Amino acid sequence: MAPSAPASQQRMRQHNLSLLLHILAEDGPASRAALATRTGLTRAGVSTLTEELIRAGLLVELGRDRPGRVGRPGSALGLAETGLCGLGGEVGVDRIAVCAMDLRGRVRIRHEAASANRASAPGPVLARLREMAEAVAAEAAQCGLRPAGLAVAVPALVRRGTSTVVHAPNLGWQHTDVAAYLGGELPLTVDNEANFGALAHLWRSGEPAPEAQGRPGRAPRTDRSSFTSRASRGQVAGSGDSAAAAGAPDGSSLRDFLHVSAAAGIGAAVIQDGRLVRGRHGFAGELGHVPVYPSGPRCACGGRGCLEQYAGEPALLRAAGLDGRPAEAAPSGEGRGAALVPLARRAQEGHPAARSALRSAGRAFGIALAGAVNLLDPETVVLGGSLAPLSSWLLPPMEAELRRRTAAPGEAPAVVPSPLGTDGPLLGAAHSVVRAALADPLGYVAAANGRA
């Protein structure tokens, strides 16, 4: 335990309210008795706390656990599917998207539009995002959902603790305060898309909690092959960007990974002990600018031979002989990663230049990742974003370099394509709003008590 403020009755209540919400978010519906067993709280304590959460509209009674048993203790509680929701937004190079996610982590509404944002002015782009967010909020209201906040993913360096884009090379934005353009009443968070993509993976965003959540007939969750079990029991997810205060001693269960989030550029995010590593200014994760061949081509960042010079979208297309064909290379309206579709087609057809470009990119990736792996010792490297569909060509040379260059003998991490595809940043953004509400329910509880 790392004390940062005195424990008090009020903080204890806050802690326990949040604990109950997170258990229900992670494990699905449970009876009061099961919650008492799971937490170590008394049955009476659980009853009082859950009553407050029901009054605040965060929890609902789902009816009896088993028809044969009588009385409230057997009645399952679950997170509400109306009431609060999180709004997530994304400004990509070629699209804008907004979604609303309910407390159960399900996407309920989703709007997306192609948008040529490369070298754009922030004003019109963010005006479109605001309109889309308002439209999604209006639809959400019709489902009985009201946004607790809005989080926006951008392909940019965002100064930590602010809503300011310091530098977005592919949008062409510099020192842009997103809050100033978006306005509005909702609490706003702005972060790098790679960070939200990694958090989506950590939180398994878009995948509802395991049990039936009140709807009969759903099978319990079975672990997917690339997902080991989420977090050991007793380790529950917390606020903002961390999954648990105390890590499993062996760091197990997908709590230490490197998440690569390639779009027009190559971003990444580091999750360690279930927490996002942000860095001093919030600029951590710039895998695209790790030097690979230090005397290589000059990069826009001022360096030479950065990973983006070998595995970034323009470099890949150029090496494959596909640059200068914008019509084929970037068909409009196909959304994220569309520019790489022709490359995948050619590689599939066995086109030598395409295959060779992917092999070189995979090797460069492997060299940059070897440095990252030696520094960070992740359990897994997750390949998300627009490069994920190219995994079958990128992975073999990447893994070969990783195996050769990982210092700890026999301990090279697995590289797995992200199951979230290109949707990670949008899902992670929406989920971050939901997680923040679950971590800090006291305001909602107090408001309900005020109404009572």
Next chain:
Amino acid sequence: MAPSAPASQQRMRQHNLSLLLHILAEDGPASRAALATRTGLTRAGVSTLTEELIRAGLLVELGRDRPGRVGRPGSALGLAETGLCGLGGEVGVDRIAVCAMDLRGRVRIRHEAASANRASAPGPVLARLREMAEAVAAEAAQCGLRPAGLAVAVPALVRRGTSTVVHAPNLGWQHTDVAAYLGGELPLTVDNEANFGALAHLWRSGEPAPEAQGRPGRAPRTDRSSFTSRASRGQVAGSGDSAAAAGAPDGSSLRDFLHVSAAAGIGAAVIQDGRLVRGRHGFAGELGHVPVYPSGPRCACGGRGCLEQYAGEPALLRAAGLDGRPAEAAPSGEGRGAALVPLARRAQEGHPAARSALRSAGRAFGIALAGAVNLLDPETVVLGGSLAPLSSWLLPPMEAELRRRTAAPGEAPAVVPSPLGTDGPLLGAAHSVVRAALADPLGYVAAANGRA
């Protein structure tokens, strides 16, 4: 807040006891009234808790704050300088050392002996360490100190949560369980020397708390140039290897840094948000095996062109024309970093090969660090260990590469030599035992209550 277990009266008490101890450790002696103001606890609460800590021998009354005032509230409390202490041990390539550190963070006893541990068998080396630890514990007992535990720093990959050295290339140890050799009753922790070195820097080990700690005439601490203020007020140090649960939003105050800890090999450790980044297996921080020139010389790790091939001790000596002169290169009995003394002398004298070797090593360091900086965005890079005395030659080329290759414009971190020199790992090891005792005082309090 990240809930991981229910809050209860018992945990609340534990939390608050630990909070008081950490405030006294960070800020020095304080009156009960000051502690109440500082924590937000009631005066009565502070009185009860501090009484328990005094009975447990962790705190002492230091007498009146100001002679003019009367009564206990004005009496300053401080951490005890007798009672519990932490034992730190170090197995280096050319020495063994053990020290005892009191609760105030002061080294009270320190033994060191030259020891040729390169390519050694673990048995005799660890037998010598055990003997030294017993001798230090016996001297400590004469000062009224009893060890709460022993922590040992080794130049090795240590599997997380165990006392097993997986691989110590410079000692020649593999799969060695240090606990099995050391035996004894004391709780034992074994960790990589670079990790303990970084923690020593984080905790400012060896530097007593700022105020007088009961001895008149000492001036309050003034910040050293390379140390910005430790942690913002309200952020207090916690257990084990973290300084605070909640980070300052801008990550300020030496909570995000990369600590390079060069000895025979090049190790490093990453501190993020005041916590040590350990990685899945505990193998994070292998800066020496970050690829610099991917087609460069083959490295013992299996890779090619790793940083150690350019800036490791043997590579440096070879490049400077100083290899094959073991008598000059490694005078016995000069302790850590002795092998590099002749190199520093030659560089000082302007010897071209020495200067050129250091320039190339600095450039290679800068390239490897640029990758680390782009991934982790640290505030500072601290250069510790045996390379610190070579800073004046290494730093200029290192910083030039860093400036050129840092992706965030104008945000390259400062590189500063460690003020702890080669003693960081030993101090950090001892301090980790002290910090663990301060973070978990309940056992000592319960034992005292049992005696009462």
